[in-house]
Amino acid sequence: MSEHHEKPEISPAARRFIIALCVLAAVLVALEFIIHRHAYFTTEGQPLFFAVYGFIAFIVVVAGGVGLRKLVMRDIDYYDQGERDE
Amino acid sequence: MSSLVTLLQIPGLLLVFGAAVVPFLPHKLRQAYMLAIIALSAYWCWGIDVGTHLSTNLAGLDLTLVRAEAITRPFALVFHIAAALNVIYAMHEKSRLTATSGLAYAGAAIAALFAGDFITLFIYWELTAFTSVFLILVSGTPRSFAAAMRYLLMQVSSGVILLAGAVLLWHGGQGLSIQAMQANTLAGGLVLLAFGIKAAFPFLNGWLQDAYPEASVTGTVMLSAFTTKLAIYMLALCFAGTEILIYIGAVMTLFPVFFAVIENDLRRVLAFSLNNQLGFMVVGVGIGTELALNGTVAHAFAHIIYKALLFMSMGAVLYRTGTAKASELGGLWKKMPLTMIFCIIGAVSISSFPLFSGFVTKSLTIGSVAKDGYFVIWMILIFASAGVLEHSGIKIPYFAFFGHDRKFEVKEAPLNMLIAMGIAAGLCIVIGVAPHLLYGLLPYDVKYDVWEAGHVLGEMQLLIFAILAFVFLMVRGWYPPEIDSTVLNTDWFLRRALPRTVNALSRPFLAAWASAVAQSKTAILAVLHTGEETSRKSGLVSGVASTGAAAAIFLAIFALLLLLRFVA
The missing domain is CATH 1.20.5 (Single alpha-helices involved in coiled-coils or other helix-helix interfaces)
Structure with missing residues (x-):
């Protein structure tokens, strides 16, 4: 997943955005221990369920997409080539 | 004359017949005329109460031309809003074909909402196909022509299958009226299949991602509103509570999110996203409870607006830069700041951030799934919500307006496009902040408290930590690059x-x-x-000798005949 591109440079604006995001995330984690979340399922009731699941789900979606590329990615003129062949 | 007046009383037909005049009007008058008849039609449809209002008998068939159900009004309203937004968004465009077919298409879809029987529905079902195909053809490339023909093939097939189902229903003595039915009979199965094609069920979905991004800048926006939501509406009328739809819908929410990650054409990403959104609505229909159906209707309403907004923003980008490919875009926020803001409002709405429209509508569907105890489905829908954030919430705005600065020297979108996007963005916020306005239109009382603190907290945690995951992947250089490619579907x-x-x-x-x-x-x-x-000269029948031989044979036969004559 990592071999073909290097780390992008982070602009000052992006850095400020990331810091703000981390602060917000920290606040949301803190609120978990103040606000009661009503849960329908046991899993949902686990501490920080949504934070953990959201993070993991996002990574799985992207990783799944990368895996899917091997299966379904073709040249941009894939269908045009096909028409020429036939 | 009186029959024409009767016809124009059928909701939507004012727009269908009204479209016939459109090509003959000068540009400015055309815009005013279209907005006026859309407003008139909206006013007319708003006044139609639940019940049957116009029926007729044609060749022994009882046809219900105008009938409203509890869910008809919200759908009719949002279809009119979409039709009006489409006119405003396309005001800069000189194409008479786009204007005409766009208006007729909206009219056909509205008329279909009020159809009370399958024969009437069949006519409008096919009419939506034939009026909308021009929105793809107008692109004028061999590629769009081929996509338009494939689109038409799928749409018309859906209609033919619907008609076959209707004939079987009628033959089975169940009548033609559109009502709750079983999916496990042949007739019901055919009707479900017909709806399933237009609702882009898994494996029947290819036409959507194939055709929509091939339409013109304005055509794609027009296409995004009607056909698929008409199918959702019909599913809700006929198959509410059909359990298989829960599983079909869950698959629909799931698979497009992976495709959307790797698709490079941002309008095609939105077409995958549209498919995912339909999945949430189909799950709601499958659950079939009051809360779930409220969720489906509310979601369809909000979705039509924010999806149009997203398609409009990408259309504006395509209009100005000539491309909608992520691999070629970036840094547009400096040049198109208003388009960027409207796009982000659409993005946070579809991602269901609290205070935006997606949150107050999707919560109903997901809540109904939890209430009925479908744990795995619930986990899938939450997972798919993170997927929506990935492609519609982050990828679309990030790669178009931020990311690599491609140094485009372009102007902001035309004023009319900005107005249309501004109205749509305003509606996303109004619905998000004051959901009771939308809830009041829903078929059942909404008893669900979307503002419950724990619920808002959970949603915010999901979204913010998913964005953190994006930041994590970007900072590590692990986010996959955009590659100009064909993604098989x-x-x-x-x-x-x-x-x-x-x-x-x-x-x-x-x-x-x-x-x-x-x-x-x-x-x-x-x-x-x-x-x-x-x-040849020396051959059996053509040689000199053979002439004599032939004469000899002839003489011999002649002699024989003479001999027989004498003997007899």
């Missing part, structure tokens, strides 16, 4: 597998035919050759 079966299979299957027959032709040719040539040989 289920339209592959139609475009590649089917032609190849037909070719392969027909090969033995073609070979046998070719061999038969070759052998016949040999035989004919042999006959000709023999004829030629025997007809």
